[in-house]
Amino acid sequence: MEQLSGMIFLLLLAGPVCGEKLTYTVREENPPAVISNIGEDAELDKKYSADVFAQLRYTLGDVPAKYQGLLTIDETSGILRTVQRIDRDMICPSEKQCVIALQVQVKSPHFQIILVDVTIEDLNDNAPWFPTAVVQRTMTEASLLGATLTLPTADDLDSPAFGVQWYNLTGSTDTFELKIRRLSDGSVIITLVLKERLDREKKDSYTVQLIAFDGGSPSKSGSVTINVQVLDVNDNNPQFDEQTYRVSVKENMRSNSRVIQVRAHDADIGPNGALTYRFASKTKKALGDLFSINDTNGEIVVTGKLDYEESSTYTLTVLAQDKNPDSLAQTTVIITVQDLNDNAPKIKLNDPEADGSVHVSELTETGSFVAHITVRDPDGGVNGMFSCTLNHDHFTIVQLYETEFKIVTSAGFNREVTESYDVEVVCLDKGEPPLSSTGHITVNIMDENDHNPRFRQPTYRATIWENDVSKPFLVMVEAFDEDVGENANISYRLEEEVSGIFNIDSISGNLTVKVPLDYEQVHRIQINVLAVDHGEPALTGTAAVIIDVIDVDDEDPTFSQKHYMFEVAENEPSDTRVDQVFAADADSAQFNKFILSIDRDSEAHAAFALDSNSGVIYTRKMLDREEQDVHQLTVLACQRWPPCSYQHHVSVCESNR
Ligand SMILES: *[C@@H]1O[C@H](CO)[C@@H](O)[C@H](O)[C@H]1NC(C)=O
Ligand SMILES: *[C@@H]1O[C@H](CO)[C@@H](O)[C@H](O)[C@H]1NC(C)=O
Ligand SMILES: *[C@@H]1O[C@H](CO)[C@@H](O)[C@H](O)[C@H]1NC(C)=O
Numbered sequence: 001m002e003q004l005s006g007m008i009f010l011l012l013l014a015g016p017v018c019g020e021k022l023t024y025t026v027r028e029e030n031p032p033a034v035i036s037n038i039g040e041d042a043e044l045d046k047k048y049s050a051d052v053f054a055q056l057r058y059t060l061g062d063v064p065a066k067y068q069g070l071l072t073i074d075e076t077s078g079i080l081r082t083v084q085r086i087d088r089d090m091i092c093p094s095e096k097q098c099v100i101a102l103q104v105q106v107k108s109p110h111f112q113i114i115l116v117d118v119t120i121e122d123l124n125d126n127a128p129w130f131p132t133a134v135v136q137r138t139m140t141e142a143s144l145l146g147a148t149l150t151l152p153t154a155d156d157l158d159s160p161a162f163g164v165q166w167y168n169l170t171g172s173t174d175t176f177e178l179k180i181r182r183l184s185d186g187s188v189i190i191t192l193v194l195k196e197r198l199d200r201e202k203k204d205s206y207t208v209q210l211i212a213f214d215g216g217s218p219s220k221s222g223s224v225t226i227n228v229q230v231l232d233v234n235d236n237n238p239q240f241d242e243q244t245y246r247v248s249v250k251e252n253m254r255s256n257s258r259v260i261q262v263r264a265h266d267a268d269i270g271p272n273g274a275l276t277y278r279f280a281s282k283t284k285k286a287l288g289d290l291f292s293i294n295d296t297n298g299e300i301v302v303t304g305k306l307d308y309e310e311s312s313t314y315t316l317t318v319l320a321q322d323k324n325p326d327s328l329a330q331t332t333v334i335i336t337v338q339d340l341n342d343n344a345p346k347i348k349l350n351d352p353e354a355d356g357s358v359h360v361s362e363l364t365e366t367g368s369f370v371a372h373i374t375v376r377d378p379d380g381g382v383n384g385m386f387s388c389t390l391n392h393d394h395f396t397i398v399q400l401y402e403t404e405f406k407i408v409t410s411a412g413f414n415r416e417v418t419e420s421y422d423v424e425v426v427c428l429d430k431g432e433p434p435l436s437s438t439g440h441i442t443v444n445i446m447d448e449n450d451h452n453p454r455f456r457q458p459t460y461r462a463t464i465w466e467n468d469v470s471k472p473f474l475v476m477v478e479a480f481d482e483d484v485g486e487n488a489n490i491s492y493r494l495e496e497e498v499s500g501i502f503n504i505d506s507i508s509g510n511l512t513v514k515v516p517l518d519y520e521q522v523h524r525i526q527i528n529v530l531a532v533d534h535g536e537p538a539l540t541g542t543a544a545v546i547i548d549v550i551d552v553d554d555e556d557p558t559f560s561q562k563h564y565m566f567e568v569a570e571n572e573p574s575d576t577r578v579d580q581v582f583a584a585d586a587d588s589a590q591f592n593k594f595i596l597s598i599d600r601d602s603e604a605h606a607a608f609a610l611d612s613n614s615g616v617i618y619t620r621k622m623l624d625r626e627e628q629d630v631h632q633l634t635v636l637a638c639q640r641w642p643p644c645s646y647q648h649h650v651s652v653c654e655s656n657r
């Protein structure tokens, strides 16, 4: 068994792990609207029957914080919609692509994940803007043709396509022209280049307008006014030792450690040759938290935490400048981060119960879905590759996608034997040394109504006096059920046909009698009591109750005949046997013995004797038919002696020759 499940596990792991992705595009700034029906687009309506399709429930898996609250999916219909107007320039400012990657989780009866990418399409809703409206600059009258002034650059929050595309110059365009240098980090340096010699005596100031246009159609623009004042002085431009610096650092590099030192030279001597170093504007904006440069010696240090998982290379554009703000040199520093196996795979159980567990029914078939887990290792290369195992005789793990696994059952369950399992998933990465992590999943086995209620005794016995309902209690029956909850919640009942005679308390199991019973009709009654649980469907247990009715002396005796006619010969001696009378009643034997006697009021009582036990009648004297041929006797049958107040019966005795 153990070996077999291991083999299955390997086979499943090697299976195909690809899933399709649904992609949609939404315009930014559109009012909230329906995007699409995910269930139908994923063709789940073709995959499942209409019944199952209608039961599917859709939820969104982890949505990164910055995209939260933008999209929602209807749990039952699977309709994905936007919740609010989406401002792409808030969530992805100046980014080329703005894609919200969603995992739609589909549940009941099967769990599955549909990957959905929603691309937010940019609108050209931002114009280029400059930090200030007016800039004051100076230029010496001795400036050579080609002398430059650095101008501010414009910014635009839209995506690069709708971002700043080009600049134009208006105003004194006979004297100045624009020169635009694109730096390796994508930032631009805009310089105003002198086209004709200046003569401060002729004209001591110029005004130009720098206009930035974006890529929209129609294009939006922003502008800055530059006033140039004419002065005098001059110097040399600095130059870096290297066009490009390359350096490789470890990802666990400590803050403030040195990455590299860049150096530039300036032909000028003295204060004019003193250089300052800085990052170009885009580099500073993007990476100023991670790196800093010493402005006097060009030493670059790490100031933040390098993370290979976030970025494996960083490209810095570094500028060197002498005293003249318009003499700039640039170089590029490419920093490669070496990955360390510093992350163990992270195991996450998706969609657990509130207490972190998952559950399956005890009647679940082998191969049924139990839980969905996501495993991620942010390390790169082999350091980020992992495999997961699960050693359990009831569960196996199946890989769905590169980072998605499901746990399925590999055996049956019996909650009455084991209520819950601790399932251990171990994921080990392929780094050197390898890092592993262990996830514990508590699987609770849910009760099913698979046990009948059982009575503690198969048969109960009770007794009841006949004719008496003053103490109706007969017996308390008790049943138990190995299930739990409502599946084990028992109600007691009687079969329909005895419910007029008996009653059972559905909760306590107390059996009582409702009407007096008659021993003479029935000595013993056997009925069935039922224990019914509250499961769906309910199960029933049965026990017999045997009720003995105790006799009470409540019946009157009767003689075997209403009149007896006996004959006896005359002239026989006294104590001659005449014949016998019999009396009986319906009570049981103990109440069925009578004392028989001759009523003293009978006319002939002096002539006859009666055996009080046997009922045999004897003569007490010699009889003479000629004297009297018929004698009338009344015979009594009594329970006690004397008196016999109860019941009597008349018998006639006649004697003749
Ligand atoms: C740029 O400006 C010049 C004059 O300043 C003008 O002639 C030219 O048409 C402009 N270019 C565009 C594309 O607007
Ligand atoms: C920059 O380097 C100079 C010379 O090595 C040193 O004196 C100065 O303290 C450094 N500046 C900073 C901010 O570390
Ligand atoms: C058992 O069922 C009765 C009747 O439906 C209900 O009142 C009672 O609360 C239940 N007991 C338990 C323990 O669930």
Ligand SMILES: *[C@@H]1O[C@H](CO)[C@@H](O)[C@H](O)[C@H]1NC(C)=O
Pocket (backbone or CB within 6 Å): 473, 476, 505, 508, 510
């Ligand atoms: C059931 O019978 C038992 C035993 O006579 C008694 O203690 C109990 O109170 C009865 N319960 C009910 C609900 O009548």
